[in-house]
Amino acid sequence: MALIDFKCTKCGKKFFEIIKPSEIGKIKCPDCGGDVKRVYEERSIGKHSNGESSGCGGNCSACSGCH
Numbered sequence: 777m778a779l780i781d782f783k784c785t786k787c788g789k790k791f792f793e794i795i796k797p798s799e800i801g802k803i804k805c806p807d808c809g810g811d812v813k814r815v816y817e818e819r820s821i822g823k824h825s826n827g828e829s830s831g832c833g834g835n836c837s838a839c840s841g842c843h
């Protein structure tokens with residue numbers, strides 16, 4: 777399971793889903809049902825590059841605290 781960010785190509789809504797990688801192509805916009813594309817937010821969950829102090833983008837509640 778992974779937390780994936782999406783953006784709707786129709787209405788522009790940004791949202792995220794916790795899904796399996798194989799489900800990425802099945803996600804639709806929760807607001808308008810439009811097609812979405814995957815986006816890469818600055819935060820990354822559970823993955824920190826070595827020496828990168830801002831690996832989680834400040835969202836330490838999701839990464840068990842890297843700051």
Ligand SMILES: [Zn+2]
Pocket residue numbers: 784785786787788789805806807808809810
């Ligand atoms: Zn939409």
